[in-house]
Amino acid sequence: MPLPTDEKLLALANDLLQQFDQLFGLNPGFRAAHAKGIMLRGVFTPAPNAASLSRAPHFIRESTPVSLRFSNSTGVPVIPDNDPNADPRGMAVRFHLAERVHTDIVSHSVDGFPTHTGQEFLEFLKAVAATKADSPHPTPVEAFLGTHPAALAFVQTPKPAPSSFARETYYGVTATRFITREGTARYGRYRLLPDAGNDHLTADEVAKKDANYLHDEIVSRVAAGPVKFKIVAQLANEGDEVNDATIHWPEDREIFTIGDLVLTHPVEDNQAEQKHVIFDPIPRVDGIEPSDDPLLELRAAIYLLSGRRRRSA
Template sequence: MPLPTDEKLLALSQDLLKQFDAIFGLNPGFRPAHAKGKLLTGTFRPSGEARSLTSAPHVVRESTPVTVRFSDSTGIPLISDNDPNANPRGCAIRFHLAKHVHTDIVSQSMDGFPTNTGQEFLELLKALATSDPANLKGSPLEAFLGTHPKALAYVQAPKPAPSSFARESYFGVTAMKFTNKDGVSRFGRYRIVPEAGNEHLDDAAVAAKGANYLFEEIVERVAKGPVRFKLMVQVAEEGDVVDDATIHWPEERRVQELGVLELTKAVMDDAAEQRQIIFDPIPRVEGIEPSDDPLLEVRAAVYLLSGRRRRAAPVA
């Protein structure tokens, strides 16, 4: 995946990376956001109805190997799993289509995003970097949130901690364009729904947990048996906004199943694999295209820039 040739987009992506560093510190070999993570492997098997939505290769095959990364929020590699700032959690999925050929899904446990452009997100990060969250009055962050109601709603939304990465739902931030073999296209957003159901903890239960409770639990869980998720797509209807990650579609919109993710083991050489894998928010595969959401190109560039930096960092 090449870096963008658009100089403004590249400069914005580099500025975003610098702001993450300013907030969380420079941690060589780790991601600037969602630094603490764990890789698992398994298989994706498509549903019978998946082909009606897309002709993507992992939907028309019987099965496809996958690598999934669960993560805590922030760029702090040693953040405690019971720290409120560790929410929202992340789930990134790689479908291995052939040697050096893949498509990815990047999702999080919050449905939506605080801003609808990369420039607005940079302004939010700058406000965060120069504000004390415990004393917002008169701060740059208070000023930003006061003029960006969608960002304020995102910040104020409940973000409960799950009992397990396997008991949390995850949402694609941006819409994608799905096209089937007949050329019929629909826009949709991913949802990754746990077979075991959602389970969240209250504050007291979270406080009683250990610093690595989620990462320890998922390894123990997958060692006992497969962890399964349904890969779903919430399908937009005519008139729905498909290029703005801050806008939610009505809950009554149809949700279609693409298939089942079955995770069967933790990656052994986890640290080395995490340094190498660079997830891509843009699908780059037949049958699934990016929407015109302006976040997609800048997110892809930030992921690539940070991934190259991570790979080049000295191994401790």
């Protein structure tokens, strides 16, 4: 994917990347955010009526091979799985449509995002970095949250640790536009639902876990049998805001089943593959288009800048 030509957008992406470095340190060969992770392979099978939502190739074909990455939050490659800062967890899925042709879903375990724009997100990260243990109240981050209710709501949303990467629900951050063969379109946000159901740990239970418990558990789990998720989309109604990741749609909105994701084994050379792959939040496939959410182009630019730096390390 190419870097954006918008110089202001590119400058903001670089500023955000530098801010991640300030928060988490420079860790050559790793992501600036969600640095610790593990990749698996599997297959996606569309639901019988998936084509009634989109003409995208993987919605129509009998099945499509996938690779997937589970991850912890932060840019610290050795963050313990039982560290509260490791939430929200991440899940990125790549659908392999042809040789060097793919489309991705990038999601995390909280429904929403703290800010509407990249500039606001940069201000949020700067406030976090400027807040020290001895900072007088209101601290920089308290002052930011006091004037940004969406960020406050995101921070206050419970983020309990899962017992397994396979027992957590993951949410697409931004909306996408699904288009059928006939040209009809609906906006929606992905949700990835674990077949095993959600299962979260108490703070005491998490504290007793090993620092690598999630990564070890998912390897053991997939060795014992396939790990399954259902991919669905929460569809927007006419008039719903589709270009602001901080706005939740009402829970009465239609949940459309897209298909089943079945994970069968870890990626062979896991660290090398994680270093190489650059996930893309923009669909870039016929039948699925991005919304006009300002976070999309910015996130794509950050992922690409971080990925190129990671590959060259």
